[in-house]
Amino acid sequence: MWRTLIVEDEQHARASLRKLMQKAAIPFEIVGEAGDGNEALGLIRELKPDVVISDIVMPVMDGVKLLKAAREEGYECRFVMLTCMSEFEYARQSLEYGASGYLLKLSMDVNGLRQAMEKVSHELEQRERLRKVDKWFPDKRQAEPTDHPEMNRIISYIEEHYAEEITLKGLAELIRMDASYVSDLFKKKTGSTLTSYIQNCRIQAAKMLLTETGRTVSDIGRQVGFENDNYFIKIFKRWCEITPSEYRKRYND
Structure with missing residues (x-):
């Protein structure tokens, strides 16, 4: 099961997302919830989730700033952004910073959620394979391999x-x-x-x-x-x- 953090300032939206994830029967376990980006960043540091499902427009720290902050601190968790049609420009920015995708909040259903999260699961599996491969590359070193x-x-x-x-x-x-x-x-x-x-x-x-x-x-x-x-x-x-x-x-x- 992939460890999942939900970040959404509206409590009813968090509850709705939890129900959809249960219905979708996908290998993601919700390990924490946050109501804004600042709280979420603290939970990312503490829980080290595999994936963060985050609203974009939130108080204190929005979803795009949360994604940027997580990347700057070196966290590799995947991000799926929740957005409304009017926020599409923010969704585009989040993709530029490495988000795996986005979901439209008003039209999100079980099939759409399952499709988005299956993509994330594939990315996480690929990441784990690459981590295992690292130990088979003895030539990898901390210093630069050449002077060029x-x-x-x-x-x-x-x-x-x-x-x-x-x-x-x-x-x-x-x-x-x-x-x-x-x-x-x-x-x-x-x-x-x-x-x-x-x-x-x-x-x-x-x-x-x-x-x-x-x-x-x-x-x-x-x-x-x-x-x-x-x-x-x-x-x-x-x-x-x-x-x-x-x-x-x-x-x-």
């Missing part, structure tokens, strides 16, 4: 987006440099080609999933960014000298 800030940006991007399609052109556009120059500079600064670095990140993530989940080899290959089973097995064997299935069996034994 733009190469460090590329490294950070790869480690966060390794499961997505990554191209040399896209990385070059990210730091606004020529593609061929980026390729040569990356190898000079890291001792690895871009292709090898990306493959290594994907293989490390695959090793974690092979040992800590029961997912099929096919599912794992797709999840870490390989386009098909055969290519995944080929690259995994090149790096580990055994197939994914053999690695899983050896680790379990």
Whole structure:
């Protein structure tokens, strides 16, 4: 169950939201309620919820300011904003600060709530997977990996987006440099080609999933960014000298 904080200054609105969440049968447990953003920030510090469902217009501190304050203090809880049509500009601002979505208060129903919260649940599951993957990246360190800030940006991007399609052109556009120059500079600064670095990140993530989940080899290959089973097995064997299935069996034994 994901720990949930409700922030709404109208008591009847909080009660209505509680009932909707019960009817929606979603994996979210309400661990606290607050009537304004300032009170909510204190509860975020105390309860460390996974998700905050917050009204936007509230006394003392509004929902957008609450979201900004939580992010500035380093809290990663997901935010779903409650808004009226006239407050849509505030909802747009909240999305810019990283809110997962928003719900229209006057038309909110069970299906709409369930759909919004399923998206949040998916984001939280992805966050947990990434946290588990971190321990499989021994090269991650507190200090910058190279003395070149733009190469460090590329490294950070790869480690966060390794499961997505990554191209040399896209990385070059990210730091606004020529593609061929980026390729040569990356190898000079890291001792690895871009292709090898990306493959290594994907293989490390695959090793974690092979040992800590029961997912099929096919599912794992797709999840870490390989386009098909055969290519995944080929690259995994090149790096580990055994197939994914053999690695899983050896680790379990």
